Amino acid sequence: MVDQEMASIVAKELVDDLISFTTNIGLQVMQGTKVIEVRNHGLTKGDAGFYLISKDCYDLILASGDDRTDEDLFKMLPESAYSIKVSMAQSQARFNLHGPEEMLWVHMGFAVGYLKWHVIYTMPYIQDICSMCSICWISLEKSNFGLIG
Numbered sequence: 001m002v003d004q005e006m007a008s009i010v011a012k013e014l015v016d017d018l019i020s021f022t023t024n025i026g027l028q029v030m031q032g033t034k035v036i037e038v039r040n041h042g043l044t045k046g047d048a049g050f051y052l053i054s055k056d057c058y059d060l061i062l063a064s065g066d067d068r069t070d071e072d073l074f075k076m077l078p079e080s081a082y083s084i085k086v087s088m089a090q091s092q093a094r095f096n097l098h099g100p101e102e103m104l105w106v107h108m109g110f111a112v113g114y115l116k117w118h119v120i121y122t123m124p125y126i127q128d129i130c131s132m133c134s135i136c137w138i139s140l141e142k143s144n145f146g147l148i149g
Contacts, residue, residue: 011031011036012031014036015029015031015036018036018038022038026040026041027039027040027041028040028041028042030069032067032068032069033066033067033068035067035069037069044069044072044073045065045069045070045072045073046072046073046075046076047072048073049063049073049076049077050076053077053078060082061077061078061080061081061082062081062082062083062084062106062110063077063081063082063083063084063093064083064084064085064086064093064097064103064106065084065085065086065093066085066086066087066100070085070093071091071092074091074092074093075092081094082094082095083095084096084097084103084106085097086099086100086102086103087099
């Protein structure tokens with residue numbers, strides 16, 4: 001088991017160190033729920049989502065997250081997107097799940113659907129993989145499948 005108090009102390013020390021190392025190089029350090037995020041100052045997950053959506057090569061958008069840093073992404077998504085906050089907290093997302101276990105079932109459902117489509121049609125090309133955010137786009141028409149996060 002992880003000692004939550006010790007983990008909190010170590011995380012705070014890490015954040016302090018990262019801030020002192022990155023102050024003059026245009027990076028931003030953000031502490032979220034069980035995550036410390038280092039990103040280009042001024043860029044958000046919403047910016048990454050906007051960039052990917054602007055490519056217009058998807059038939060479905062699924063974005064999920066459990067942290068405040070995901071709210072920028074949820075906020076910019078089109079109404080047709082499926083956005084899921086993986087907690088019952090208030091959110092810009094359209095849907096909420098109780099926890100990561102439920103999100104795993106959602107991903108498994110997409111995987112099963114993808115595999116059924118894959119067997120009937122052709123193997124889609126995985127276009128982009130990036131750890132910046134949790135966004136997924138699937139295009140059956142254009143043979144694209146992508147996951148981010």
